[in-house]
Amino acid sequence: MTYVTQEEATAISPRIGNTTSGNTSAKTKSTHASQAEGDIITVTGLSRKFDVSKPWLNRVIEREEKKYLKAVTDVSFTIRRKETLALVGESGSGKSTVAKMVVGLLPPSSGEVIVDGQNIWGGGDLGPLRRRIQMIFQDPYASLNPRWRVDSIISDPIRAFGLAKDNAEIEQRVGDLLRLVGLDPLDGRKYPHEFSGGQRQRICIARALSSKPEFLVCDEPTSALDVSVQAQILNLMRDLQDQFGLTYLFISHNLAVVRHMATRIGVMYLGRIVEIAPSAELFKAPRHPYTRMLLDAVPDLAMSGRPRKMIEGEIPNPISPPTGCAFHPRCPLAFDRCKAEVPRPTNPNSDRSVACHAVEQGKI
């Protein structure tokens, strides 16, 4: 079964179609010079703060300033076509906030998200762009409307974007999608509660694929699932990526899952990307002290007896983060400069970049 035919793909986006035909690049000219050919998403200087101050009256009486929680600060990355960029970090590191801003659900405080040359927060008509970006959420129990039958859930994006001529075609497409994710077309008549967690996540994937997207943002897609079911979903996601040339932004706290899925990995700590590197390199030679710490914390399933350093301390409160490098209170290599100055990414536009004074000065 074909899901996006070559012609369709070319029609949707001339850029991913038949690039050998020569005239495709001439047809579409990138409106943003900053976006290199082959990049689907470019995120620059993305920040988001949330107002967490007390109500006005309390502030006046208690003479308090407004308080802000900086969930994401100055995050930049690019994602190339057909690759998987993963963001890992502990709770409160801002990875889900990044996902929401990239997919267009949450406006950033500053910075831009450029998808195929168009800034999604720059105003203008986003209709056609929205069809090409979809999201898979963490909790398949909360992200499906319990009152809708599965076929209505899956066909909703098709109807919303007007992707089918008539009901017969919609029905056909829903059946195909259900089969694609390993369910039975007859399951479409059921309600979400009749399915297990893994099956629900399959339904979510079918819904995300129904608008024929190119880019999927997956926010902890397997965290709510059992390991054997997680394996099924991860395998399915990789198969679909190969089949349709999908691009993933994959958010997870589980380093092993990320290692399995990602082409490149960005490690987040308190709202910043502290290290970004191709998957294999990150695991072979992590550079940032926080990345090293995270890798050390992963339980040793192979029982190889690899030496582990115990991690000290906890993530600080993001409302009042430490000065300078946010990681310095927990860092074994911290020195004076770390307390005063926020480290900049070493080579922000390359594949491999670290934001750490110690690394910059050659201490590691």
Place this chain on the structure above:
Amino acid sequence: MAPPVLSVRNLRVEFPTRHGTLVAVDDISFDIAAGEVLGVVGESGAGKSMTGTAVIGLLEPPGRIARGEVILQGQRIDNLKQDEMRKVRGKRIGMIFQDPLTSLNPLYTVGQQLVETIRTHLPVGADEARIRAIQLLTEAGIQGAEQRIDSYPHEFSGGMRQRVVIALALAAEPELIIADEPTTALDVSIQAQIIQLIKKLCRERGTAVMLITHDMGVIAETADRVAVMYAGRIAEIGPVRDVVQRPQHPYTKGLMGSIPTLEATGDRLLQIKGSMPRLTAIPQGCAFNPRCTNVFDRCRKDRPEPFTSHGSQVACWLATQTIAKTNEEAGR
């Protein structure tokens, strides 16, 4: 060999419902020795938490122990009366639950809760109890315990709260700790700290631990022995190294293969087809037979009994057959 701290024999937990009796835990037996950590691992619905609740006598009606015995230090505790069981709970068996916020009372300071627990179970005065409480918090890794003891649970972070819960569980010097998913709600870096802490404190005191979790990684790090549960039964039980590195039951093999690891970068994860059966529809014979790749006739008819093989106990007809064959060949 010293008698085990906890001995569970042929335990069966049933839930009578309008649509028939559901069997949540079906005929399981295991022992835990002093100072030993037994990991109980399985996917949701495998009956691992139900086993823990049955041991501590907190099954919610209509759930009940239909058969079998729970023996703590040679004394049967599954048939104790409510008020006798209350003396066992907290004093002789400590509990650590998944969510530290719900297992602490938000209206009392941490100190009040610790002192109350200590004084309920041990014959000490208020001052002495407070000193003990501070000592416990310090041992649980809470810095500045003298000041922190008067804080309320919401003033602690998740990891710190779990440390308080551990201090509470250990307050009355119990013989057995049941830890039900103690690190599931925590971040990886905190998880490693908490696991180390539980392991260290229990080893020092010689406390037996029943560690219930879905995370094989936690088990590999912490447990001495591990029981793999599937559909209310123990599929395989044995020393952790054997079960993790040389699993014998097809379910354990599948489970281990489906976990992504940092070391292996194989293209696809091993996957077990289908999902765990619901309690209303547990298949006849071996509960795993519809998902098993090596299934044969006997698996569909008879339920396999645990069979000792390479130091582990495996409930699988295939493993039983293989072992019998090798023994036969060795005999010749």
